[in-house]
Amino acid sequence: MVLSILRPFFLGLYHVFKRTFTVKHPYETLKPPERHRGRVMLNMDRCIGCNSCVNICPNKALTLVEFNGRKLPQYNAGRCCFCVLCVDICPVLALSMTHEVEYSVYKKEDHIYPPDRFSQPPEPIKGKIVTVKTLDKKFGVKHG
Amino acid sequence: MLGLSFVELIELFIKVLIFPGTLFSLLFSIIVIWFERKFLARMHLRIGPLHVGPFNRLGLFQPIADFLKLVQKEIITPSRANKFLYDLMPMLAAFLSALSIAFIPYALDPSGGYWVIFYTPLSLLVILVILTAKPFIMVGAGWAANNKYCTIGALRAAFQLLAYEIPIVLSLAGIVIATRSFDLARIVEAQSSVWFIILQPIGFIVILIAMMAELLRRPFDIPLAEQEVVFGWPTEYTGVQFALVMVAEYFDLCVTASLITILFLGGWSGPAIPLLHDISPMLSGIFWFLLKMAVITVIVIMGRGVFPRLRIDQLLESGWTVLIPLAIIQILITLATAQWWLPLIGV
Numbered sequence: 190m191v192l193s194i195l196r197p198f199f200l201g202l203y204h205v206f207k208r209t210f211t212v213k214h215p216y217e218t219l220k221p222p223e224r225h226r227g228r229v230m231l232n233m234d235r236c237i238g239c240n241s242c243v244n245i246c247p248n249k250a251l252t253l254v255e256f257n258g259r260k261l262p263q264y265n266a267g268r269c270c271f272c273v274l275c276v277d278i279c280p281v282l283a284l285s286m287t288h289e290v291e292y293s294v295y296k297k298e299d300h301i302y303p304p305d306r307f308s309q310p311p312e313p314i315k316g317k318i319v320t321v322k323t324l325d326k327k328f329g330v331k332h333g
Numbered sequence: 334m335l336g337l338s339f340v341e342l343i344e345l346f347i348k349v350l351i352f353p354g355t356l357f358s359l360l361f362s363i364i365v366i367w368f369e370r371k372f373l374a375r376m377h378l379r380i381g382p383l384h385v386g387p388f389n390r391l392g393l394f395q396p397i398a399d400f401l402k403l404v405q406k407e408i409i410t411p412s413r414a415n416k417f418l419y420d421l422m423p424m425l426a427a428f429l430s431a432l433s434i435a436f437i438p439y440a441l442d443p444s445g446g447y448w449v450i451f452y453t454p455l456s457l458l459v460i461l462v463i464l465t466a467k468p469f470i471m472v473g474a475g476w477a478a479n480n481k482y483c484t485i486g487a488l489r490a491a492f493q494l495l496a497y498e499i500p501i502v503l504s505l506a507g508i509v510i511a512t513r514s515f516d517l518a519r520i521v522e523a524q525s526s527v528w529f530i531i532l533q534p535i536g537f538i539v540i541l542i543a544m545m546a547e548l549l550r551r552p553f554d555i556p557l558a559e560q561e562v563v564f565g566w567p568t569e570y571t572g573v574q575f576a577l578v579m580v581a582e583y584f585d586l587c588v589t590a591s592l593i594t595i596l597f598l599g600g601w602s603g604p605a606i607p608l609l610h611d612i613s614p615m616l617s618g619i620f621w622f623l624l625k626m627a628v629i630t631v632i633v634i635m636g637r638g639v640f641p642r643l644r645i646d647q648l649l650e651s652g653w654t655v656l657i658p659l660a661i662i663q664i665l666i667t668l669a670t671a672q673w674w675l676p677l678i679g680v
Contacts (some may be wrong), residue, residue: 197639197640198639200639201376201635201638201639202635204375204377204378205372205375205376206375207378208378209374209375209378209379209380210378211378211379211380212378212380213380213383213390214383216383216390240449308454329378
């Protein structure tokens with residue numbers, strides 16, 4: 190019984206000197222995997238305004254709006270569930286997923302992407318981009 | 334003024350404002366809060382506080398930033414609360430916790446006395462009396478908030494503190510019997526050749542566990558269990574009142590660590606540190622005292638990282654049927670073997 194009380198103490202102390210699983214996020218960011226689903230991006234030249242994406246979206250994150258005399262989708266990142274149905278349904282491949290990782294905004298209006306902003310690629314990741322270099326049982330994960 | 338000379342008055346001011354008074358206890362709480370967050374994070378293989386403060390992303394100023402945030406917040410009083418008691422209790426909690434520090438001697442004074450704010454030969458007894466007042470604050474605050482979670486948390490705290498105060502007092506009895514004194518400074522002097530942790534190991538284990546329960550730390554944080562009663566008796570407190578409750582908790586940790594250091598780890602006694610000892614022998618003593626305090630604090634904090642919470646029946650059972658008999662056994666052993674080791678402690 191005494192051993193069962195003391196063992197966690199040693200295990201805890203041992204963990205203190207292991208490397209951490211998490212990274213120092215704003216300064217270091219884990220590289221998103223190849224098939225990572227970030228926010229959706231629009232290719233304005235290809236879009237024909239067919240309304241398919243708006244119809245299939247389960248969360249009503251996409252709405253069709255008037256833009257420069259054309260009908261183009263507007264995107265609400267706060268409602269999006271990243272199901273990729275809109276990307277799959279698009280007949281002209283105008284929609285694609287990006288590798289955006291930072292979504293936090295101060296106002297909920299900032300989550301709404303009108304067609305011009307919707308067609309911009311996301312800002313590049315600030316800070317160092319790191320990947321998992323080694324998985325060591327003794328010392329933990331090494332990022333680099 | 335107060336019948337003190339000018340030098341004595343300055344000394345009293347230093348004691349009250351710097352060490353071991355306001356500045357030291359506040360710094361202790363700030364450092365311990367930061368250390369606790371960082372240390373627990375490392376145990377969980379996380380990073381912990383990161384942004385605030387200097388020294389390459391250590392998050393050193395995180396507790397200060399948290400405190401400033403809490404001070405700016407609105408104080409919300411529940412409409413059906415007993416307003417007088419509700420507002421009084423956090424202040425009383427912080428005051429009572431800080432009060433104990435006044436009776437703890439931290440080092441030998443260069444002029445011959447002890448480095449303590451208020452010297453009394455009954456200091457151990459006074460601290461025990463202050464400790465006994467804690468359930469009153471918790472039950473008072475929990476009742477005054479008029480909230481189910483607060484009331485349940487307060488009643489759980491009352492159960493727990495009642496069950497664990499008795500082992501504390503009983504394990505202290507062994508030391509008081511051996512040294513024939515309630516004076517903390519006298520108890521430290523008795524340990525100049527051998528510490529009480531060697532003479533009374535069972536008492537040390539009992540008081541360490543019971544003090545962790547008294548502080549409502551992790552394996553014994555049933556009154557504060559988030560999954561069951563939100564945050565127990567301080568659930569309704571916001572802003573600066575919550576800050577006071579937190580400060581009181583860490584003052585208690587400071588008092589507890591000091592008390593265990595004095596009673597079982599020989600207080601300020603230790604070999605002289607060359608550089609510090611040349612400036613003043615007192616600094617060397619303070620260094621040893623703080624080092625021993627830090628060890629106790631780390632052990633108490635580690636409990637939060639490695640143990641799951643007990644059930645209330647397990648807690649009460651271990652309090653009444655394990656710790657109290659162990660403490661009594663310690664007293665019996667002390668009485669039976671005292672004749673052999675009493676010369677060692679110079680009684």
